[in-house]
Amino acid sequence: MPITSQPVYGYLKGPDGHFIVDPEAATVVKQIYSLCLAGNGPTKIARMLTEQNIPTPGTMEYRRTGSTRRYYPDYPCKWSSNTVAHILERREYLGHTVNFKTEKVSYKVKTSVANPEDKIMVFEHTHEAIIDEATWERVQELRKQRKRPNRYGEVGLFSGLLFCADCGSVMYQQRYETNKRRQDCYICGSYKKRTADCTAHFIRTDLLTAGVTENLRKVTSYAAKHEARFMKLLMAQNEDGGKRKNAARRRELEAAQKRIGELNGIFKRLYEDSVSGRITDERFMELSTDYEQEQATLKARAAELQAELGQAQEAAVNVEKFMAVVRKYTSFEELTPTLLREFVEKIVVHECWKDEQGTRHQDIEIYYSFVGKVDLPDD
Secondary structure (H helix, E strand, C coil): CCCCCCCCCCEEECCCCCEEECHHHHHHHHHHHHHHHCCCCHHHHHHHHHHCCCCCHHHHHHHHHCCCCCCCCCCCCCCCHHHHHHHHHCHHHHCCEEECCEECCCCCCCCCEECCHHHCEEECCCCCCCCCHHHHHHHHHHHHCCCCCCCCCCCCCCCCCEEECCCCCEEEEEEEECCCCEEEEEEEHHHHHCCCCCCCCCEEHHHHHHHHHHHHHHHHHHHHHCHHHHHHHHHHHHCCCCHHHHHHHHHHHHHHHHHHHHHHHHHHHHHHHHHHCCCCHHHHHHHHHHHHHHHHHHHHHHHHHHHHHHHHHCHHHHHHHHHHHHHHCCCCCCCCHHHHHHHEEEEEECCCEECCCCCEECCEEEEECCCEECCCCCC
């Protein structure tokens, strides 16, 4: 049974004890998530909310209940980065009740400690959601990526999304300025810092923007015109080969599980033979070590197969999540930080190369949120 106590910021407690949306605070929660999708970190978001003179959660609580536990009268609208980060992590905004997040190690100690994930109880869809699941998950992914302002005090459009195809390093924004022009570009982080033997993978920001925009327009246009066909295409790509590979995985998993069961029986017989003296202790150790290694290998492979099958079963859900984003942006004028981060998980940049005529070429791979690479048919 879910336990609801103090409602989180964005909700009020209804007459029946369940959370109901607080319109005033919910607007701020949505703004915080939108600002994060646009590429802003908790510190910058906190500064923006402070500049807008938006009351903090503690101030709102004080004005409504008189509680001073989080109220600072000298700074009623001064937001902290920790408060913003906490809001960006709360699963309650998905409409879920989250219980047992902390516990006391002893009745003698007043302070609580955070529980590990396996001890936390989540009861889904117990109240109205403020943030949709696709937005929440995308924000969690973005929060894992560190996006620091460059030397010009800006967060680059592609900051945290670009990776070198050869060494895997994050690519960094560079700016070259002369009296005549200014040129923005990105280069491999390993090359820049000399931490690995890699090349520059130099790519101009304007050309990258044009390439990503063109690909994004193709994907959204195709999806808008051929939604059913597009979803079927994504399902096939997302399932990594479709039903045939999944059937092979299931057969291999069944064989592995059968052999693991057989080995359990072998271990039991070996132990009985050792106790009865039918085999020596040395022989027992030799055989048991071999069988234990085989079983450990089989268990590891079985876990991999189960994970792969689980991902395949989630393909339909992931495709629908991606389609929800596509439907929001069937047409757009320019590539904005919010649009980019809602659509794109990462972009891999290859080193440039020249053809026989000396023309420069450079390949980029775009991995979209939830579904990875999207390969459209030629027609």
